[in-house]
Amino acid sequence: MQLMAAGQADCTLGDNGQALETWQAGVHAVTVATVFQHSPTVFITHDKVENPAELKDKTFLLATEAYTSFWPWAKSELGLAGSKVRPYTFNVQPFLADKNLVQQGYVTSEPFSVAKGGQPFYVYPLSDWGYPPYGNSIICMADTIRKRPAAVAAFVKASMEGWKSYLQDPAPATA
Secondary structure, three states: OHHHHOOOOOEEEEOHHHHHHHHHOOOOEEEEEEEEOOOOEEEEEOOOOOOHHHHOOOEEEEOHHHHHOHHHHHHHHOOOOOOEEEEOOOOOHHHHHOOOEEEEEEOOOHHHHHHOOOOOOEEEEHHHHOOOOOEEEEEEEHHHHHHOHHHHHHHHHHHHHHHHHHHHOOHHHHO
């Protein structure tokens, strides 16, 4: 979103909440498609939990983007206000080394990295706990949609074909 706001990108991936916040901030961006019907954002834990409030005393590894996407919702709706937070640097080693950590993740990424660590873990999609947004929304500048609709349509089509290809055979993408 920052690249679009700076005029350095016409489209990006995000979630519909980010598109609304960006619009409210004066950057006219519009969601034109979505890849997932539910957010692929997950929490990864070392222990099985029955209720997300059980995670309150854990420390969460969160990327900067979490503070404007799912984390405000999780604090409010899952009873996680007051939980400790540390930066997530897209390296799962801190999670593997500390059983008190909860790892933020993307269902198509971090679980695979954590599995390579050889430890048991549990994956909890936030959508299963009520997190409402679509996932992997393609968001484009309103001017781009108006001035180059064919390019936007081609980008969306190519993106969806890429996902279809990946789902049919993920091996090339995960090699």
